[in-house]
Amino acid sequence: MGMKHSDLHECSQLNELKMDMSILNMISAWHLSGDNILVEQMPIVGGYSGGLEETAICDVASTIASFALLNADIHLGGPIHIRWGTTTNRQSMQVAAATAMALDTNTDILLANQYYTLAGPCTVMNLLETAAQAICDTACGRELLSGVASNKGVRMDMVSGMEARMMGEASMAACGMDIHDANQILDRIVSWYEKFYFNIPQPKKFQDCYIVDEITPTEEYMSIYDSSLDILSNCGIDF
Amino acid sequence: MTAPRYVDVFDTYNRFISGDRILEKDWDYYLLPNNASLMKRRYGINFGSEIIPEDQDMLDRLFVAGIDMLITTGVYNRDTGTRLKLTEDEIYEGLKMAPKKLTLGEGKDAVECTARRGNSMNKPIIEGGPTGAPVSEAIYPTLIESYAQEPMVDAIVTGVLETVKGHPSVKNSPWEVRATMHELTYAHNALIAAGRPGMAI
Numbered sequence: 001m002g003m004k005h006s007d008l009h010e011c012s013q014l015n016e017l018k019m020d021m022s023i024l025n026m027i028s029a030w031h032l033s034g035d036n037i038l039v040e041q042m043p044i045v046g047g048y049s050g051g052l053e054e055t056a057i058c059d060v061a062s063t064i065a066s067f068a069l070l071n072a073d074i075h076l077g078g079p080i081h082i083r084w085g086t087t088t089n090r091q092s093m094q095v096a097a098a099t100a101m102a103l104d105t106n107t108d109i110l111l112a113n114q115y116y117t118l119a120g121p122c123t124v125m126n127l128l129e130t131a132a133q134a135i136c137d138t139a140c141g142r143e144l145l146s147g148v149a150s151n152k153g154v155r156m157d158m159v160s161g162m163e164a165r166m167m168g169e170a171s172m173a174a175c176g177m178d179i180h181d182a183n184q185i186l187d188r189i190v191s192w193y194e195k196f197y198f199n200i201p202q203p204k205k206f207q208d209c210y211i212v213d214e215i216t217p218t219e220e221y222m223s224i225y226d227s228s229l230d231i232l233s234n235c236g237i238d239f
Numbered sequence: 240m241t242a243p244r245y246v247d248v249f250d251t252y253n254r255f256i257s258g259d260r261i262l263e264k265d266w267d268y269y270l271l272p273n274n275a276s277l278m279k280r281r282y283g284i285n286f287g288s289e290i291i292p293e294d295q296d297m298l299d300r301l302f303v304a305g306i307d308m309l310i311t312t313g314v315y316n317r318d319t320g321t322r323l324k325l326t327e328d329e330i331y332e333g334l335k336m337a338p339k340k341l342t343l344g345e346g347k348d349a350v351e352c353t354a355r356r357g358n359s360m361n362k363p364i365i366e367g368g369p370t371g372a373p374v375s376e377a378i379y380p381t382l383i384e385s386y387a388q389e390p391m392v393d394a395i396v397t398g399v400l401e402t403v404k405g406h407p408s409v410k411n412s413p414w415e416v417r418a419t420m421h422e423l424t425y426a427h428n429a430l431i432a433a434g435r436p437g438m439a440i
Contacts, residue, residue: 002423006344007440008366008394014317016271017309018263021318024255027248036341036439048267053284053301054275060305065314068325068333069251073341074352090290097291102301108354109337114370114396139291139358146396149370156373156401161385161392164367168391176360183289190290206382215385 005035010076013041016048016058017065024070031071038074038112039066045091046082052094055079059099067109074110076146084197085152087116088129090190093136104141113137115147115167118193120158120203122221125193126150127228130163131170132189135237138174139182145171150203157205162217162225169229173237181236188235245332246325258313258321266315266322274312278304306330343394348430348437350393365391369398376402380425380432387433394439395430397422 003009009030011023023039030037041062043049049058059079066072078087079095086092100111115133119125130148137145148163174182206212209221217225229239246254261270278284282304284297292298306327313324341352343364352364367386374382379400386392400408400418408418423440430438 003440004345006342006349008343008396016267017312018266018315018317020316021252024248024252028252031248036343048271049275050272052286053279054272056286056301057275057278057284057304057308058271060301061308061312064305064309064330064334067337068309068330069246069248069314069323071248071336073338093290094286098286098298098301099305101292102298102305104355104357105295105298106302107334107337108339108356109334110339110341110352110354112364112366116370136290138363141355141357141359142363143352143355144364144366144394146366146368147370149372151372153370153372157375157378157382159369159372159374159382159398161367161382161387161389164365164386164392165389167367168362168365168389171365172362172391174358175362176358179291179293179358182358183291183293186290206378206385210385212378212381215381215388 005033007036008038009035010038010040013039013062015044017062027070037072038076039070039072040076042078042080043095044082045079045095052091056095056098059095060102063099063103074112074144076112076114078114078116080116084118085116086118087114088118088133093133097136097140100137100140100142110143112144112146113142116149116153118152118197119200120151120155121160121163121206122204122209122224123201124224124228124231125196125201126163126203127166127225128189128193128231130166131232132186134167134170135174135182136186138171139177139179157207158203160206160210162221166228169239170237173239185236189232192231242326242328242332245336246329251323254323255316255319255321258323260320261315261322263315263317270312274308278308343439345437348435364393366394366396367392368396370396372398373401374398376400380429383426383429384433387430387435387438395426397426397440
């Protein structure tokens with residue numbers, strides 16, 4: 001029961017450049033207790049702030065506010081698209097990439113990003129969305145990747161450990177990669193799954209894509225995972 | 240002007256209390272979008288077609304635009320109906336206070352989250368989990384264990400329990416608090432079952 005000092009004590013700013021008393025109250029206790037503090041803010045791409053560049057400007061400002069006003073140890077972003085409700089679409093990744101690189105090349109602050117995909121578990125699309133964002137975040141210098149909330153994080157039990165495996169595998173494969181090369185690979189992967197935005201594949205709940213008693217992915221999910229690795233290899237990433 | 244000290248969460252509260260009063264709708268529909276647009280023009284921020292920017296000069300201007308946005312606009316508190324402001328020096332003091340390294344978890348399951356400074360060969364920390372997605376009570380511990388058992392996963396991010404003992408975890412109710420406590424208990428049990436009890440949540 002309870003949390004350790006070394007756990008990530010998480011709370012959220014509000015959209016955009018806003019907060020409330022509850023975040024201040026939570027942080028005051030964590031700060032005085034010596035707890036790790038993670039402050040989250042998911043800017044809305046196409047929301048109050050406007051277009052891509054305006055959203056990135058607000059994202060940089062919100063991230064800095066976490067450290068300058070809220071005693072954050074690490075900031076968790078996640079630009080979310082007003083139409084798609086995901087972080088893996090091209091525009092959200094553009095905002096996330098620009099924000100991360102602007103901060104990473106000018107400060108030493110710790111940056112994280114979170115994953116909201118359109119497709120759900122046991123689909124190639126979901127794994128490719130995850131891989132694309134992991135490549136993008138890793139190439140941009142982020143320090144922590146948090147996910148994956150499949151199916152936009154709104155459908156019951158539509159998550160599993162396999163998506164986190166892909167997040168880690170793709171991230172490791174992207175470490176040290178040249179930015180120009182990463183861009184070319186990203187364009188190929190995103191172009192692959194963008195065409196399914198209006199016809200997303202049928203996902204499976206955790207209970208239906210894992211052998212629950214053994215906590216093991218089904219043969220079907222393993223086959224889909226391997227197919228996804230093949231597609232990613234063809235896009236230019238070496239696992 | 241040199242800042243006498245960094246701004247902590249208590250100073251933040253004091254500044255909101257004495258801040259200038261603004262209507263939230265004016266913030267959302269006038270002040271924030273107008274200033275963001277102004278900063279875009281002032282610093283000539285334009286993204287190309289590529290996903291990751293390759294123009295370092297533009298990235299440096301974006302960083303300065305973000306600082307200017309924070310100084311010019313401030314931050315709004317919807318409970319007090321006020322906004323606070325801070326200076327450039329206070330911002331840099333806050334950035335200096337930020338850790339460059341963070342230990343997550345305990346014992347042999349602890350991991351170091353260290354500033355990577357560009358796309359280094361050091362893999363980012365992988366925090367696996369439902370990331371706030373809804374999870375049913377019946378499978379919660381098992382589902383969390385599916386993340387904890389992955390070698391790639393360094394820390395856990397939990398999901399939201401839809402019900403506790405059959406009761407909906409209604410926002411701002413005792414059931415929401417109980418749901419949070421149950422989430423933690425289930426997560427701890429999952430970490431123990433996976434043989435990684437010290438992993439960070």
